[in-house]
Amino acid sequence: MGVDCYGFNPVIKEGSSKPKEPKDFSKHTEKDQHAYWHAREKYQQENKGVYFRNNWWYWRPMWDFVNEKCNDLIDEELYDKGHGNDGEVDQELAIEISKRILSKEVLDEAKRKQEEYDKDAKPKQEFNELLSKAGHLYFDEIIKPQYPDKKNFTPADLEKLDKDAYKKWATLIFDLQYGETNYPFSWENVKEFGEFCAQSGGFEIR
Numbered sequence: 001m002g003v004d005c006y007g008f009n010p011v012i013k014e015g016s017s018k019p020k021e022p023k024d025f026s027k028h029t030e031k032d033q034h035a036y037w038h039a040r041e042k043y044q045q046e047n048k049g050v051y052f053r054n055n056w057w058y059w060r061p062m063w064d065f066v067n068e069k070c071n072d073l074i075d076e077e078l079y080d081k082g083h084g085n086d087g088e089v090d091q092e093l094a095i096e097i098s099k100r101i102l103s104k105e106v107l108d109e110a111k112r113k114q115e116e117y118d119k120d121a122k123p124k125q126e127f128n129e130l131l132s133k134a135g136h137l138y139f140d141e142i143i144k145p146q147y148p149d150k151k152n153f154t155p156a157d158l159e160k161l162d163k164d165a166y167k168k169w170a171t172l173i174f175d176l177q178y179g180e181t182n183y184p185f186s187w188e189n190v191k192e193f194g195e196f197c198a199q200s201g202g203f204e205i206r
Contacts, residue, residue, distance in 0.1 A: 002055040003063075003085055009201025010049030018043055018050075049199025054189065061185045062193060065110065070100050082205055091202035098198035101190055110187035117185045124178040135172035143169070 019039035022028050028036075044051045054062065060083065067079045073096050074082075081087030089097070100106060139155060143165055147153055159166040197203070 005052040007049040007200030011199040052196035102194040
């Protein structure tokens with residue numbers, strides 16, 4: 001799952017041409033399919049305003065940061081739509097957003113933000129790993145043996161049979177863990193989005 005942004009009228013590098021997807025694509029050989037994907041990726045890299053994509057985990061902190069720096073440009077409706085695979089940005093707004101987030105001041109702040117995230121994330125990730133191991137140990141070695149007749153026994157089954165035991169498992173796996181480590185912040189991601197905005201000619205968020 002992720003967010004896809006498509007430029008309305010992207011700047012196209014001279015001599016660059018968009019590869020045509022072969023008809024009956026699924027019937028082509030794996031080699032031909034890979035050749036097309038490689039050509040499409042090359043085209044998108046050459047023309048940064050054509051397409052921008054993030055998975056959800058990278059998009060959310062990036063979009064939050066962009067909104068924070070452009071809160072006088074991005075209204076609440078667009079901000080909310082951006083978190084819901086929706087919304088359109090016209091060319092004028094896209095250019096204004098790009099100017100703001102590609103400024104040295106904002107990119108330097110994004111670099112500092114990533115440094116802070118990286119510093120804080122490591123011990124939190126280690127803590128989460130320990131809790132995950134404890135949760136799996138609790139379920140596999142303590143809970144499962146109590147139900148020897150249950151094949152393919154899962155936590156969902158446990159929730160129906162013993163809510164207290166399920167709550168202990170869920171506390172270890174979910175409640176006590178630091179959720180923010182699932183949403184990494186990257187200053188380069190901010191920069192790439194800014195470059196996309198600058199060259200997109202306006203864009204659609206899907």
